[in-house]
Amino acid sequence: MTAVHVVVPDGIDDPALPSGGNAYDRKICRGLADLGWSVDVRPVPGSWPRPEPWALTALSGVLAEIPDGAVVLLDGLIASAVPEVLVPEATRLRLVVLVHMPLGSAATGVDAGRVAARELAVLSAAAAVVTTSEWTRCWLADTYGLRDVAVHVVEPGVEVADPASGTTSGGELLCVAAVTPQKGHDVLLQALTTVADLEWRCSCVGTLAREPGFVAGLGHQARAGGIADRVSFPGPRCGADLEDTYATGDLLLLASRAETYGMVVTEALARGLPVLATAVGGVPEALGRAEDGTRPGLLVPPEDPPAFGAALRSWLTDDDLRRRLRSAAAERRATLSGWSDTSERLSRVLEGVAP
Secondary structure: OOEEEEEEEOOOOOOOOOOHHHHHHHHHHHHHHHOOOEEEEEEEOOOOOOOOHHHHHHHHHHHHOOOOOOEEEEEHHHHOOOHHHHHHHOOOOEEEEEEOOOHHHHOOHHHHHHHHHHHHHHHHHOOEEEEOOHHHHHHHHHHHOOOOOOEEEOOOOOOOOOOOOOOOOOOEEEEEOOOOHHHOHHHHHHHHHOOOOOOOEEEEEOOOOOOHHHHHHHHHHHHHOOOOOOEEEEEOOOHHHHHHHHHOOOEEEEOOOOOOOOHHHHHHHOOOOOEEEEOOOOHHHHHOOOOOOOOOEEEEOOOOHHHHHHHHHHHHHOHHHHHHHHHHHHHHHOOOOOHHHHHHHHHHHHHHHOO
């Protein structure tokens, strides 16, 4: 049996803070254990990727306890932020960095260059890098020139569920995402305002705790647009509650400004739900195509409420379009990969760096 030490941010199992990265980490830990790996999960407290000094001390302590030559899989939210801790350890440990979202891709302002340089230092020192989409792999190669480092794509899996029942009108709209500026809820509300003359309801499921000021602004925006009575923000849902939410939906909406993959897209497709999303990052990969090449949804440019609204109007008013997209989503559902496939691909990467 081969051991892998998995270093993750503390709280990945907190139901109040669901995220695609947390779900991925949990799934692959279980999957690797099922494949025979001895999985030692090491949560590290702190405000990652902007750790406090005591969080750096905690991370150093965790790594010091891991024996020389061991394989260590690190969540990029931690690893990419701390070259001063990770680069020296790269000579002692076999480090594999799991990049959910490159920190350099989201950095702006005067610190952008510094963030990118620090992330590059970590990734260049790693024995291997794992990304969750081909888009991310290409971004790292093009932006950082990571061509001498082994970068592997290990896409998220999904659990196929019962098909959603849907409605005839297609008016049950669903957004599943943390309510933060990156997920574009402000763009979504602008788009929904343009179709206020049509019949629909929209539930925006996701944590409200990360950006309370942004959440408050969305409430003002919905009231100003006259749609506050049709848009709800119930907070995070998981387990049976989330399943029930998907089961009654017609269309998943995702107005993100950035996504490396978009696990929520495949979660919707696993239930036969079409998707209306922005064409950012790895979202087109996640959406995929049916056997005849038809996309099981609609893609629009980011930061473009009129385009998002126009696509939404087409969905709500065109019966034939809804039938075609639902049929394509049903076909795409049958081709989705499970988490066991993800774990097997990641296992092969870890085997390649193991002693």
